[in-house]
Amino acid sequence: MSGYLNDGRTPWHLPRRWSVGFTLVVLLASVPGVAGHAPDPALTGGRWNQNQALTYSWRSGSVPDPKFQASINAAAADATASRASQAATFAYSSGSSNLIGYGTGATCSTSGIACFSRSAPTSFSMWMREQGHKFDWGSLRWCQYYSTWPDGCFDVENIMLDEFGHVEILNHHANYSGESDYLDALVQTKSHAKPQTGWNAHAFARCDVATLQVQYDMQGWGAKYSTCLDLATTLTLGANAGYVGYGGTVTLTATLKVADDPSYSRLAANPVALRYVTLESRPTGGSWTSLGTMSYGSTSGTYTKAVQLTTRREFRAVFRKPSTEGLRASTSGTVVVAIGP
């Protein structure tokens, strides 16, 4: 865990009065689930600062046509809107030293239609080849050049979003050999033209987002983790008392976190808030039954439920694997609350 997350909540601390007799048991989920294909690899060369506001301007003498400018600006907005993390943001600003150029001066490779270079956290640059550029594989057609987009044209917004993704830190997604998973990432080794799969995608896809989350952290503790991730979670459970009087009430508090795994980089040990955590109970040696969903606690990633007791009970908290994000299930250890004098 690192960096400031913007939900305004404070780190989790136990009230001192609960510290005595408070039982914490951690059980790591051990199911090696496969949530999807792997996140994009990250480029070497370092990261930008979290939420760093990157600006760019047009390269003097190589200014893109206004219609291309609009699509490049749209791509920058797409990157900012779909990063789902604290990755850098992009916006045009006249006079910025990060230059985007268009035309014959492009430094792209022989077959390259667009290209980038990055030097985080200080600068980047991007280029677009000119409309009609002759490659040995054909003639470059940018869709936005035409009033009706022909097959075989490349969508400027899609291609430049790919370049903004590289500038962030994303390397090309590693597809299956048949590319059945092409839509798992926008940042791809092989650019697609109209009407190939994904040719006009205008948002980072789940395996792009996964890497941006790992590299730059979440926008908030309640934000969803990319389904391209497969993160273990830890769930702990504690009670505010080891015993209560007959008919008394005990308050149980569960804490859900991303596992503290160094490979998770900035996501390690993140509190996981605003999820469904259920409390289960049983008599000693009996079967578990659900007591329902726990309420959100006052600090991020905590969940609470008050229970009235007339007999000794065992409790555990359960977080089931969500279908909409890349977190694994976890179950807390057992907490026993007795009936006392």
Next chain:
Amino acid sequence: MLRERAGQPLTLVLTAVVAVAVMACGAVAPSPSPSASPAGAFMARPTVADIPSTAPSSAIATAEPSSPTPSTPEPPMPEPPAAALQVEGGDPVIGALGGFTWMNGGSAAPWLPGRPIHVGRGERLTFALTESVAIGSWTVSRSPAAAVGTDIVGMADGTGEPLTFDAPPTGSWSVAVEIRFEENLGSAAYFWLVTVE
């Protein structure tokens, strides 16, 4: 691994092939054989006319000619090593470099037709980089030469070397070898127009 020819180190062979390829690029971009013509929907072959099938919008009708020379030319972007494909006893053929990332830079490119290479049915193809850079994971896939970038079929995948795979079925194929370099140096796609006889 590529084999050394009789008394001739492989590196010399590859160097010669690279030199020829570079010279060819400097003069006229190499053209695939007629059968390699990317008649697929996704590529427009350069022609004298090269008139778009759809008229440009009036708002940017003058966009194409406006390709001004930049005021401060930049040096060319560093590229990953070239790569060669070879069958046993055959000459290595340098592939066409497609999209890549390398040393904090990179280029976007589509699926390319690739450089021509003729192989026999059932032959084993061996891929090798021309420089000493370790290969991480890799995939090999093919697309019909007549419609490059469509009907993609996975042929092989793996990790490290040797990077070998069986020739595709009889016909003409654009074959892509996609490499992930070790030590997180980047990734690259290389293409060959493989005619299997």
